[in-house]
Amino acid sequence: MKNRLATLIGIVWLSAVIGFVLAPLLIALVVSFSDSELISFPISSYSVRWFATAWQKEIFWRSALNSLWLALAAVAVAGPVGLAAALAIRRAPPAIAQPIEAVLMLPLLVPAIVLSLSLLVASVITGITDAPLRLWAAHSVVVLPYVVRTCLASLGSMPRQVEEAARTLGASPWRVFRHVTLPLMRPGLFAGCAFAFILSFDNVSVSLFLVNQKTPTLPLAIMNYVEYNFDPGVAAVSATMVALSLAIAWLVERMVGLRKVLG
Amino acid sequence: MTSKRIDATESHWLALPALVLIAAFIALPCVGLLLLSLSTGFRPGDGWDALLSGPLGLDHYRRMLGDDFVLGRLGRTLAISAAVTLLTLAMGVPLALACWQTRGPIRNLLVYASVMPLLISIVVSAYGWSVLLGRKGLINETLLSMGLITQPLKLMHSDLGIVIGLTHILLPFMVLSVLAALERIPRALLEAASTLGASRWQTHRLITLPLARAGLRSGVLLVFTLAMCAFVTPAVLGGNGTPVFPMVIYEQFSASFQWAYGAALSILLLVVMMLIVAGFLSVSSPKRAA
Amino acid sequence: MSSLALQIDAVVKRFGATTAVNNLSLDVTQGEFVSLLGPSGCGKTTTLRMIAGLERPSAGTIRIAGIDVSAMPPEARDIGMVFQSLALFPHMTVADNVAFGLRMRGRATDRLAERVREALDRVRLSGFEDRYPDTLSGGQQQRVALARAIVTSPAVLLLDEPFSALDRSLREALTLEFSGLLREIGATTVFVTHDQEEAFAMSDRVAVIEGGRLMQCDAPATVFGRPSCTRVARFVGMSNLLPVTKGTDGALRCELGPLSLVADARGVPPAVVGFRPDDIRLADPAPDSAGLQFSARISRCTFRGRQVQLELTPDLAPGHSLRMLAESGSPIPETGVVRNFLVAPERLHLMGE
Numbered sequence: 001m002k003n004r005l006a007t008l009i010g011i012v013w014l015s016a017v018i019g020f021v022l023a024p025l026l027i028a029l030v031v032s033f034s035d036s037e038l039i040s041f042p043i044s045s046y047s048v049r050w051f052a053t054a055w056q057k058e059i060f061w062r063s064a065l066n067s068l069w070l071a072l073a074a075v076a077v078a079g080p081v082g083l084a085a086a087l088a089i090r091r092a093p094p095a096i097a098q099p100i101e102a103v104l105m106l107p108l109l110v111p112a113i114v115l116s117l118s119l120l121v122a123s124v125i126t127g128i129t130d131a132p133l134r135l136w137a138a139h140s141v142v143v144l145p146y147v148v149r150t151c152l153a154s155l156g157s158m159p160r161q162v163e164e165a166a167r168t169l170g171a172s173p174w175r176v177f178r179h180v181t182l183p184l185m186r187p188g189l190f191a192g193c194a195f196a197f198i199l200s201f202d203n204v205s206v207s208l209f210l211v212n213q214k215t216p217t218l219p220l221a222i223m224n225y226v227e228y229n230f231d232p233g234v235a236a237v238s239a240t241m242v243a244l245s246l247a248i249a250w251l252v253e254r255m256v257g258l259r260k261v262l263g
Numbered sequence: 264m265t266s267k268r269i270d271a272t273e274s275h276w277l278a279l280p281a282l283v284l285i286a287a288f289i290a291l292p293c294v295g296l297l298l299l300s301l302s303t304g305f306r307p308g309d310g311w312d313a314l315l316s317g318p319l320g321l322d323h324y325r326r327m328l329g330d331d332f333v334l335g336r337l338g339r340t341l342a343i344s345a346a347v348t349l350l351t352l353a354m355g356v357p358l359a360l361a362c363w364q365t366r367g368p369i370r371n372l373l374v375y376a377s378v379m380p381l382l383i384s385i386v387v388s389a390y391g392w393s394v395l396l397g398r399k400g401l402i403n404e405t406l407l408s409m410g411l412i413t414q415p416l417k418l419m420h421s422d423l424g425i426v427i428g429l430t431h432i433l434l435p436f437m438v439l440s441v442l443a444a445l446e447r448i449p450r451a452l453l454e455a456a457s458t459l460g461a462s463r464w465q466t467h468r469l470i471t472l473p474l475a476r477a478g479l480r481s482g483v484l485l486v487f488t489l490a491m492c493a494f495v496t497p498a499v500l501g502g503n504g505t506p507v508f509p510m511v512i513y514e515q516f517s518a519s520f521q522w523a524y525g526a527a528l529s530i531l532l533l534v535v536m537m538l539i540v541a542g543f544l545s546v547s548s549p550k551r552a553a
Numbered sequence: 554m555s556s557l558a559l560q561i562d563a564v565v566k567r568f569g570a571t572t573a574v575n576n577l578s579l580d581v582t583q584g585e586f587v588s589l590l591g592p593s594g595c596g597k598t599t600t601l602r603m604i605a606g607l608e609r610p611s612a613g614t615i616r617i618a619g620i621d622v623s624a625m626p627p628e629a630r631d632i633g634m635v636f637q638s639l640a641l642f643p644h645m646t647v648a649d650n651v652a653f654g655l656r657m658r659g660r661a662t663d664r665l666a667e668r669v670r671e672a673l674d675r676v677r678l679s680g681f682e683d684r685y686p687d688t689l690s691g692g693q694q695q696r697v698a699l700a701r702a703i704v705t706s707p708a709v710l711l712l713d714e715p716f717s718a719l720d721r722s723l724r725e726a727l728t729l730e731f732s733g734l735l736r737e738i739g740a741t742t743v744f745v746t747h748d749q750e751e752a753f754a755m756s757d758r759v760a761v762i763e764g765g766r767l768m769q770c771d772a773p774a775t776v777f778g779r780p781s782c783t784r785v786a787r788f789v790g791m792s793n794l795l796p797v798t799k800g801t802d803g804a805l806r807c808e809l810g811p812l813s814l815v816a817d818a819r820g821v822p823p824a825v826v827g828f829r830p831d832d833i834r835l836a837d838p839a840p841d842s843a844g845l846q847f848s849a850r851i852s853r854c855t856f857r858g859r860q861v862q863l864e865l866t867p868d869l870a871p872g873h874s875l876r877m878l879a880e881s882g883s884p885i886p887e888t889g890v891v892r893n894f895l896v897a898p899e900r901l902h903l904m905g906e
Contacts, residue, residue: 006464007463014358017357018358018376020431023391024391024392025379025388028387028394031394081281082281084278085278085280087277088275091274091275100278106290110293110533111492111509111533113513115289117516118296119288121295122292125295125310127310137287138288141284144281144284144285148281159640161637161640162640164605164607164636165634165636165642166642166653166657167606167628168628168634169628169653169654170628170654171653172626172628180642198382202382202387203384204384204386208494219385219386220386222386222387226499234390235390235394238387238390241383242387258378
């Protein structure tokens with residue numbers, strides 16, 4: 001009897017928690033389909049017109065393109081660099097591998113605001129104030145730990161001794177990498193890069209102080225827009241972003257499993 | 264044997280690009296920030312030579328420690344972070360337990376739901392909450408139409424809004440930390456407990472949770488420190504002015520152009536964080552590895 | 554005069570403070586099958602890995618086909634290796650796996666498919682070219698691993714306990730098959746195992762290794778019947794070992810009594826005499842019997858199926874317990890009884906320390 005009551009309470013509480021987690025997303029989704037000029041409840045009529053309208057606004061599609069290029073550029077750097085670092089960590093004796101791994105996880109430990117501000121200060125002091133460039137630097141370094149982590153997990157699950165076997169068959173270290181290591185860890189590498197893409201695309205805290213008026217990123221454009229506008233346009237844009245993020249996340253889950261990426 | 268053994272030195276250099284990246288874009292800028300916080304004559308617009316050659320002093324730190332407003336904000340941020348941590352514990356631990364104990368589609372649903380806020384931009388989360396919590400938001404409209412209240416509740420633009428928003432985006436970190444620790448517990452222990460007569464609640468209280476302590480610890484640490492440093496969510500959902508410490512820092516850079524002071528405040532934030540981490544780890548030090 | 558395919562010369566391997574291989578020297582002639590036999594952790598796998606180039610010796614040299622390879626990486630050595638975990642490339646077909654060595658060494662590019670087919674025929678896996686390793690049984694995977702290693706006709710073939718994951722009957726079958734095949738192609742093979750029966754069945758010579766040192770390297774029958782020291786003796790099951798002294802008259806004796814007409818220990822001053830548990834017989838006391846006679850009490854009797862294990866406490870050396878194995882069904886006295894026992898002279902073996 002007691003057990004059943006406890007289970008009931010548990011289920012009720014869990015449902016409330018799940019509701020809590022999904023509420024803002026569902027709301028954004030619902031509002032994006034509303035037909036009115038303002039966000040008000042209850043919603044009287046539904047339409048998809050806001051998707052068209054919102055994405056026609058220059059600020060949104062231009063910042064979306066910026067975010068897209070930025071994310072691709074960040075992954076283009078973090079991918080190979082992270083892969084190389086993971087290889088080095090795996091092959092090195094623990095005395096060297098552990099410190100290297102710890103250092104590579106630094107971007108996760110430093111608060112985003114400190115990261116962003118310190119890069120801003122550095123950029124101003126050195127005179128390199130090109131916004132795309134400093135954004136590129138910041139995003140590359142912020143997503144790097146995730147790529148490293150996924151690659152390490154992928155390397156860890158590789159069958160033992162295949163790399164040694166390849167060498168006894170005459171393959172130099174580079175050829176071992178090309179013919180054996182890389183093909184076997186491709187799914188993991190892809191998943192890490194895909195996740196890094198989402199993180200860069202969605203990122204706000206690090207981009208905040210490094211953008212300039214001419215090159216906003218999509219999340220920041222949304223933030224600015226929301227301050228002065230109360231139409232469902234923002235919801236439409238947000239819903240699109242959510243759809244993109246979830247699509248990529250689903251892909252990662254299918255290939256490698258999200259848990260491996262999140263560490 | 265892994266390929267570690269084949270002439271290990273040939274691979275170390277592969278880590279170099281990554282280390283250079285971290286040094287150039289994290290380590291050096293932080294050092295720069297530290298220098299900035301110690302500089303006395305720096306003006307925005309000066310170059311790095313001015314920074315290096317200028318007189319150094321602890322003026323900004325002295326000012327900071329005597330500034331009641333700043334210290335007050337720090338305290339308030341600590342309180343908000345503590346509230347967020349407690350809420351994520353209350354929500355996240357049952358969620359992690361449920362993920363751990365279920366199988367199949369229900370388990371997948373629970374795990375995806377837990378992880379969802381991580382996959383979505385925090386701006387979208389904050390926006391969603393603003394629509395829910397605003398004066399004309401869904402909650403208020405519903406409660407008004409049901410006659411439960413006569414005036415809209417001030418849920419947003421307040422510390423409550425900040426706590427709700429931060430709990431939402433930080434919940435996944437708690438769930439993942441606890442879940443990882445739970446998955447290391449051999450199932451046989453739970454079965455043994457039940458054959459010894461323990462109810463489910465007793466098993467969890469006496470066996471599961473103590474063994475998952477490491478996960479709880481890292482979850483609490485992660486959530487608390489992330490809440491301390493949060494900027495965007497408080498900016499969107501918080502009240503006027505600068506309700507939390509990171510926003511005070513931001514103001515030094517954007518509004519009052521007191522960069523050196525802002526740098527000192529940033530260093531203070533870093534130091535407070537490290538103290539919290541160190542303090543927490545030493546208080547709850549594990550006797551055995553969990 | 555056959556040439557030496559492999560020369561290991563005073564090789565040492567240290568890992569930090571531990572010495573895994575200590576001054577090991579071994580020569581293998583072309584076409585020979587040598588096993589490295591010993592308990593886990595004795596250094597046999599480390600030695601094999603040094604031959605392959607996967608570990609670098611701390612001291613000493615290794616020559617393959619006359620060339621000093623001590624500083625060469627594995628890909629430059631003329632070797633083929635079968636790993637304990639087999640290490641087949643899961644993302645390649647059987648044919649690609651087998652062809653890999655040929656491709657990497659740039660050989661026979663125009664006749665690649667043909668060479669692969671030949672190798673698969675030899676290991677009795679014809680037609681398996683397009684299969685993937687994870688669709689094969691354990692035995693089939695073994696054959697692919699062997700085919701991959703031999704297709705390049707290496708100067709030395711290295712096998713690292715390849716059968717350890719298989720069940721008994723499959724092991725026995727593969728042991729016979731592989732040793733026949735390797736003899737057929739004339740491969741020089743170094744085989745690492747902890748299983749004595751396997752080593753004895755397959756090898757021309759067995760090298761017993763313990764604590765990083767080479768204890769004895771001889772034909773299987775010699776290692777089994779005439780171990781050179783007590784450590785090897787214990788390893789091959791000659792568990793009854795007694796110190797030996799020489800009397801002023803030159804006669805040998807041990808604690809239990811005189812030893813008569815026992816063959817010499819080869820070239821080594823005899824320090825210990827050993828005999829197997831199954832070589833002790835019940836016998837009536839007879840003076841001047843050859844071999845070793847002694848009287849003992851049966852202190853324990855354990856039934857083990859085909860054999861009965863007896864623990865004997867000799868009258869003249871009550872601190873020394875001897876082990877005896879007798880066929881079940883043979884007349885065995887009761888526990889506690891004192892009887893006379895005999896070990897025939899050809900069953901007594903003298904050895905050094």
